[in-house]
Amino acid sequence: MINHHLDIHLIDPILKDEVEPFIGKIDQMLYYPGQFLKSVGRSGLLLSAKLPIKEVRQREVQLIEKTATYCMTSAFLLWCHLAALTAVRMSTNPYIKEELLPLLESGKVLGGTGLSNALKYYAGIGTIQLKAERTKGGYFITGSLPSVSNLGDGHWFTILASLDDQHRLLGILPAEAEGLRLEEKNGFVGMNGTRTFSCSFNNVFLPDKWILTEDPDDFIQQIRPSLVLYQIPLGLGVASASIDHLSEVRRENADYFEGLNVQPEDLGRMLQEIQRTTYDYSKLADLVAFNQKILLTRLEIIHLTSQAVHNDMLYSGGRAYLKDSDPFRRLRESYFLFNLTPTVKQLENLRQSMRLEKN
Known part of the structure; x- marks a missing residue:
């Protein structure tokens, strides 16, 4: 039987074992603490079924804060994963809710977010960088995103794309999707262990089952406060x-x-x-x-x-x-x-x- 009221202190030994010994490597040698993220998922600390949203949110704010006392890179990667989870939890798409959500919450699949462009667009300070074209069974996506973090084999990430001036969609796709080219970015003054990439989309097929919502205007308004709070x-x-x-x-x-x-x-x-x-x-x-x-x-x-x-x-x-x-x-x-x-x-x-x- 799953215990939904897990002790937040389950994070402590994970931080001690899988973040603290590697802080220097994360900071200086581009080391990616992916095992930490997977262990958080395995611990059950990301489960949300049958829990009030406010209880989930409190727990996840605390998880990020505790992690950041050790290493902001690791905490930011946790933020990326939780940002993807926040969007996935709100979707009504059956495939996403029944197939992808359990994988993300268990840490078997890790999540990134390509929603920086979306947040800028809805704040009125940018245009949407990805274009979508309807095709049989889904959409073709073209365009580019300058920086998406927490990517790698087996990772999924969220994107916003526009069909025209009036219509947009929010989707999620794997980092190894055909037609998607990733170019790693580093050389930052810090946070180089975040697996941050520029992403170029060349007719990347986004099937209908990967659509989070075709009404992202209201959807983003609902999830944006949580993303900022985190x-x-x-x-x-x-x-x-x-x-x-x-x-x-x-x-x-x-x-x-x-x-x-x-x-x-x-x-x-x-x-x-x-x-x-x-x-x-x-x-x-x-x-x-x-x-x-x-x-x-x-x-x-x-x-x-x-x-x-x-x-x-x-x-x-x-x-x-x-x-x-x-x-x-x-x-x-x-x-x-x-x-x-x-x-x-x-x-x-x-x-x-x-x-x-x-x-």
């Missing part, structure tokens, strides 16, 4: 690790910290406030009405994470000024959070437009 614990985890490390450094050098304006507990209080807000959101049955507030909380965690990692670098001394130090790794990881859609620029513009509307 990004916040990426920052919560990294900021928490930086604050904890800063506290250790202060214990060793208490006299030096007396005159500093920023103290670890000050950052800790701000972190706790964002944590409370984030978990309050995760407990809501319907997030759509809170979309803008979730976006603003996402902006708050960007700024707090920036403060935490920079202060950790500033006050950890010479040990932080080593290429393989944890403070420097977290600093580089934090810049990814700033540029993950929705980016800090997009969020700052949203906040400014909301201020203007109030006035």
Whole structure:
């Protein structure tokens, strides 16, 4: 009998065994922690059947946060998988619900998301990069996506494509689909173990059974708040690790910290406030009405994470000024959070437009 109320602490030994020993390789040597993702699935921590959505969401926010305290790359890959799962869980397509969903939740199949373009399009700041043409039994997809993460053999990922100005569709397809060309991207300042690829579609056949929805306008509106909410614990985890490390450094050098304006507990209080807000959101049955507030909380965690990692670098001394130090790794990881859609620029513009509307 499956226990649907699994202890979140089942993640702890998985992180200890399959993330912590490999953090240096993940960060410096393009190591992909796929076994970690599969083990999370095998543990049962991604099962959703017969569970209220808010309970699933709370658990998954916590999974991402815990993982990010160790390694944001691993946490982001978990986010990619959960972003794909979020879309799959909402689909009413029988094949996807009955065949693909159990494989994704068990970790037998891993998921990526090509929805950055979709989020930009629905935010009014981009056009859809993929075109769909109806054919017998499905659609042909053409176009390209500049960056899709968590891809590899046996992985599936979600895409948005347009038929014309009025009609769009959301689908999911395997990374080895015929006509799909993947070109790996690395050389980033961090997060190089994410298996990120540019994807070129040359008449890739998307059968009807792989269609998540042919009404993506409402579908994206429903899942978008969850996708953004799941990004916040990426920052919560990294900021928490930086604050904890800063506290250790202060214990060793208490006299030096007396005159500093920023103290670890000050950052800790701000972190706790964002944590409370984030978990309050995760407990809501319907997030759509809170979309803008979730976006603003996402902006708050960007700024707090920036403060935490920079202060950790500033006050950890010479040990932080080593290429393989944890403070420097977290600093580089934090810049990814700033540029993950929705980016800090997009969020700052949203906040400014909301201020203007109030006035």
